[in-house]
Amino acid sequence: SQQGEEDPQALSIQEGENATMNCSYKTSINNLQWYRQNSGRGLVHLILIRSNEREKHSGRLRVTLDTSKKSSSLLITASRAADTASYFCGTWTAGSYQLTFGKGTKLSVIP
């Protein structure tokens, strides 16, 4: 069953613009992880944010986590055509030994 729900389902922006994707989840989590998937290939890990953290950065990526609202956001700044992909958030609950994913946001960056 889906725990996370990404929003929007699809996003189309111009190269150089910022892209923001949101993820909401239902139960208490240990951490939340964002992944990128290019066209039916494997998932690539982007950022892991623990439940006691509020914000993390990695290059052009910024992730926030609000556990009171059970939501997270992924911001990609100065987007590039190569950022075109589907983005998924996965949540990890203690003792579950699994990531529970939403259905993803499909990002298209137009050159």
Added chain:
Amino acid sequence: KAGVTQTPRYLIKTRGQQVTLSCSPISGHRSVSWYQQTPGQGLQFLFEYFSETQRNKGNFPGRFSGRQFSNSRSEMNVSTLELGDSALYLCASSAQQGTAGNYEQYFGPGTRLTVT
């Protein structure tokens, strides 16, 4: 380090047949997970193994099974294939050992299974 490898990359099977998919994790990783990805259901967790022990199983019928070997390599098997089993099957490995899960998962390229 070499990444997670999955074999075969593509597979076409007929309804009623069985299939075995293989996954070799990153060296040193003892946790291996399997996920099924379909357009309709998205990414669904199948099972997770650590040191040859299955620690969790997703909500899939008994036709789906898996195992892990002493070298951490893992296989999953689907018996009596149905059309709905057509999917991308992804394997992931991680360094995580305990329950906290504060380790990233490294995914392989997947095996694309088509059932006709």
